[in-house]
Amino acid sequence: MxxxxxxxxxxxxxxxxxxxxxxxxxxxxxxxxxxxxxxxxxxxxxxxxxxxxxxxxxxxxxxxxxxxxxxxxxxRLDAYRAALATLWARGVLYPCTCQRRDILDAASAPQEGGGPLIGPDGVVYPGTCRHRPRTGPLPGGVALRLDMRMALQGIVTVEYHETGTQPGPRSVPAETLVREIGDVVLARRDFGTSYHLAVTVDDAAQGITHVTRGADLTEATPIHVLLQRLLGLPTPVYHHHRLIxxxxxxxxxxxxxxxxxxxxxxxxxxxxxxxxxxxx
CATH class of the missing domain: 3.40.50.620 (HUPs)
Known part of the structure; x- marks a missing residue:
């Protein structure tokens, strides 16, 4: 362990x-x-x-x-850049130039069905920049988002094992990630990475077998398990504990x-x- x-x-x-x-x-x-x-x-x-x-x-x-x-x-910025390059080559990333206000306005538009849907990263991204080109070298200086629907092609469920507050096997339908999590940011414009990408790459680099963290991060776990699958990394056991x-x-x-x-x-x-x- x-x-x-x-x-x-x-x-x-x-x-x-x-x-x-x-x-x-x-x-x-x-x-x-x-x-x-x-x-x-x-x-x-x-x-x-x-x-x-x-x-x-x-x-x-x-x-x-x-x-x-x-x-x-x-x-470890080079390690994160290498992971992003792998995902970019697979065509599952796209550049995004939206500001927070743009996202909130688009997600709250009447045609979206009223109030915005809230996921683990806040407002679920409405896909405004999903049409942007994904060819050429990995871009820098912009945010990079994971095209969740594209990343989940051929995947029915995202599965992992939990030993924390609700122990047992977990199986999250792919459609749940698309609808309730959406196209999360994997590289911020100012950081060159994001929490989701960095924690996934670093857990593998450190050989972590059991990820222990607060129950407030349970919703983020399917994102990390999906990234492990896309990057060919091992999936640890997850232990989400109670919060103080x-x-x-x-x-x-x-x-x-x-x-x-x-x-x-x-x-x-x-x-x-x-x-x-x-x-x-």
């Missing part, structure tokens, strides 16, 4: 991060496996070395140890410094106190 925790160094780690990291760490250690770290720092404007250093310090304070040096996404919420029931966010691990440390908490707070 090889698990990972993949924080973004854009703010302080909070109780939700602590829970996610400890779940992945404890699963690997119980199975005699490996626990790895990945620094998801493709957002170069918001990612800060100071936040990364604090995250590593907080994880060490929690008693977590990792078995290999952390992998940093900022150093605040007193109002909202999922914790980095802006909520009151729940930051560092604040609890400064107030004299011990690692066992953090485990108790998150129900471990």
């Amino acid at each position: 090889r698990t990972r925790f993949a924080p973004s160094p854009t703010g302080p780690l909070h109780l939700g991060h602590a829970f996610a990291a400890m779940v992945a760490h404890d699963m690997a250690r119980a199975a005699g496996g490996a626990f790895l770290l990945r620094i998801e720092d493709i957002d170069r404007q918001r990612s800060k070395p100071a936040w990364e250093a604090q995250a590593l310090d907080d994880l060490g304070w929690l008693g977590l140890t990792w078995d290999e040096p952390p992998l940093r996404q900022s150093g 919420r605040d007193g109002t029931g909202r999922r914790l966010a980095k802006r909520e410094d009151a729940k930051a691990i560092r604040r609890f440390r400064d107030e004299g908490a011990a690692p066992r106190d953090i485990r108790r707070m998150v129900g471990l």
Whole structure:
């Protein structure tokens, strides 16, 4: 078993991060496996070395140890570009120049049947740029979208195994991905990649056998499994765990410094106190 925790160094780690990291760490250690770290720092404007250093310090304070040096996404742009080139050559990508306002307006048009459909990435893309040419070299400086219907040709269902909140085999119909997820962005104009592409390529590169993450990412999993199939990568087992919420029931966010691990440390908490707070 090889698990990972993949924080973004854009703010302080909070109780939700602590829970996610400890779940992945404890699963690997119980199975005699490996626990790895990945620094998801493709957002170069918001990612800060100071936040990364604090995250590593907080994880060490929690008693977590990792078995290999952390992998940093900022150093893997060539790997993402190679994956995009493979998909481009298969004809399942197209360039997109739409802005968020354009997408919302198009998806909300009367002929679309009223309010826009919301998927794991927000408003499901209405296909405005799907007609654009897909020939020549892989384009740069524009967003690249996955043509979901084209990518799913010959595929009836997307299948994977879940061991988390709802354990068992999962089988997602191809039509569900087309209708409820749509043409997701695989390369943003400013990053050269996206969460969906980077996490898929990096899980394979690190040999991750069990992806542990919050239940809020369950809807994104079929996207990643489809990309694994398109790129010839192995599909890990998925373990979607419960979320840590605040007193109002909202999922914790980095802006909520009151729940930051560092604040609890400064107030004299011990690692066992953090485990108790998150129900471990």
